[in-house]
Amino acid sequence: MSRALVPVTLVTLFFVGLQLSLLSTLRVDGVVIMLVWLWPFVMGLTGVTSLAVVSAIIAGLFFDTHTATPFGLTALVGVALGYATSRLGREGVGDLDSAAWWVTPLLAAVGGFVAPALYMTLGFVELNFTLWRGSVLAMMVVNAVAFMVLARPIARVARFVARVGERGRR
Amino acid sequence: MATDRSRRRAWTLGAIITLVITLLYLTVGVVSGLRSAANLVVAPFSWTINAIARPIGHLFAGAINYSDVVAQNQKLRYELGKAQLRINENWAFDREMQQLTTQLKVPFVGSMPVVTAQVTTISPTNFAATVDISKGRDDGVLVGMPVVANGGLVGMVISTTPRGATVRLITDVNSSIGVTYTGSNNSMIVSGRGVNNGLGASAVSLTTTLRPGTILSTDSQNGGIFPPGLPVAKVLSVSLTPGASTYDITLQPTADLHHLYYVDVVLWEPST
Numbered sequence: 001m002s003r004a005l006v007p008v009t010l011v012t013l014f015f016v017g018l019q020l021s022l023l024s025t026l027r028v029d030g031v032v033i034m035l036v037w038l039w040p041f042v043m044g045l046t047g048v049t050s051l052a053v054v055s056a057i058i059a060g061l062f063f064d065t066h067t068a069t070p071f072g073l074t075a076l077v078g079v080a081l082g083y084a085t086s087r088l089g090r091e092g093v094g095d096l097d098s099a100a101w102w103v104t105p106l107l108a109a110v111g112g113f114v115a116p117a118l119y120m121t122l123g124f125v126e127l128n129f130t131l132w133r134g135s136v137l138a139m140m141v142v143n144a145v146a147f148m149v150l151a152r153p154i155a156r157v158a159r160f161v162a163r164v165g166e167r168g169r170r
Numbered sequence: 171m172a173t174d175r176s177r178r179r180a181w182t183l184g185a186i187i188t189l190v191i192t193l194l195y196l197t198v199g200v201v202s203g204l205r206s207a208a209n210l211v212v213a214p215f216s217w218t219i220n221a222i223a224r225p226i227g228h229l230f231a232g233a234i235n236y237s238d239v240v241a242q243n244q245k246l247r248y249e250l251g252k253a254q255l256r257i258n259e260n261w262a263f264d265r266e267m268q269q270l271t272t273q274l275k276v277p278f279v280g281s282m283p284v285v286t287a288q289v290t291t292i293s294p295t296n297f298a299a300t301v302d303i304s305k306g307r308d309d310g311v312l313v314g315m316p317v318v319a320n321g322g323l324v325g326m327v328i329s330t331t332p333r334g335a336t337v338r339l340i341t342d343v344n345s346s347i348g349v350t351y352t353g354s355n356n357s358m359i360v361s362g363r364g365v366n367n368g369l370g371a372s373a374v375s376l377t378t379t380l381r382p383g384t385i386l387s388t389d390s391q392n393g394g395i396f397p398p399g400l401p402v403a404k405v406l407s408v409s410l411t412p413g414a415s416t417y418d419i420t421l422q423p424t425a426d427l428h429h430l431y432y433v434d435v436v437l438w439e440p441s442t
Contacts, residue, residue: 013215014219017212021219021220022219022223031296032295062212063294063295065209066212066302067294068300068328068329068342069295074295130343
């Protein structure tokens with residue numbers, strides 16, 4: 001884990017930079033694609049819970065410092081997604097080599113669909129009722145489709161980073 | 171042994187984090203400090219991505235939309251000429267307005283100092299309509315100051331760092347602005363409806379004489395949070411549902427919020 005921490009941090013910061021500089025302007029139907037949630041999600045599919053959680057916290061907190069939304073909420077959603085998928089990843093579900101090719105995109109689509117709703121639900125728990133949007137379905141659908149398309153290439157990056165950690169352990 | 175070492179490492183890490191947070195708190199406040207620190211860390215990544223992606227994006231966009239760009243350029247030149255003409259025509263009117271507002275002891279936006287800032291980040295989330303700008307406390311930008319651009323009110327400064335600030339756009343759900351229009355004593359509240367849903371107005375009385383095309387501007391008669399006379403929205407349509415006691419109106423922000431590159435922060439505070 002400690003060996004993989006540096007590459008995970010660097011790749012996570014790269015994705016945060018990509019999110020802030022590129023994806024905030026490249027909107028689909030006015031919706032921002034949340035790469036900062038997809039990254040811990042696919043990191044979880046590698047089966048390394050600690051890396052998924054660390055990447056979720058780094059991505060979420062750095063992203064939250066650039067927005068006017070409740071601090072830490074993006075990180076919390078990322079942690080929930082990363083933790084849940086790491087449970088699946090440990091069982092080999094969503095593994096790029098052994099599972100069927102469509103499993104990772106399908107799981108990612110579900111994650112992308114659920115994430116905005118989870119964000120708003122956690123916002124309600126935090127007594128922040130201004131996060132509700134009329135266009136929430138558009139957010140869920142756009143993120144589901146984007147997660148499905150991007151899942152496999154980003155999962156390859158996650159697998160590479162996780163293997164750096166494994167090599168370190170050996 | 172290994173446990174001792176990892177425990178020592180954890181303690182050192184904890185001590186460093188505590189020290190950094192304490193320093194941030196003592197200097198500029200934790201959240202503001204975190205923002206500045208996070209900006210510093212992410213900035214090289216964002217800069218690199220921009221440096222690589224923007225030219226490629228521009229190359230493709232330019233090649234595909236070249237004829238559109240030429241047409242748009244011609245149209246912009248025409249608009250610029252028209253705007254210049256209007257500036258010249260309005261010069262005398264502005265002076266007259268300034269004299270009148272001085273007599274009435276009402277602040278006049280045209281005479282207020284502004285700080286021009288570049289838009290650095292456009293609302294990176296789906297849940298808040300904000301933009302980050304390149305000027306902050308060091309340039310006199312304070313929380314609560316109005317921000318104008320592209321022909322109207324854009325929003326209000328909600329947080330600042332020494333070299334940057336966050337502006338809440340008028341379309342954000344937390345934004346509410348008291349407005350009025352020429353030739354009327356009626357006031358109403360224009361509220362944001364979210365990033366993609368524009369503006370809405372509540373409780374528009376049947377006694378109002380609104381028509382499509384009417385420009386609504388800020389109303390500060392009752393100690394509002396904006397200086398008076400800043401254009402906020404244009405009425406697109408006015409309709410009345412049978413049996414309803416208020417009008418339904420559709421509004422469009424007068425400022426083009428989709429193409430924000432530079433903005434002016436009006437150095438005005440409600441107390442002034």
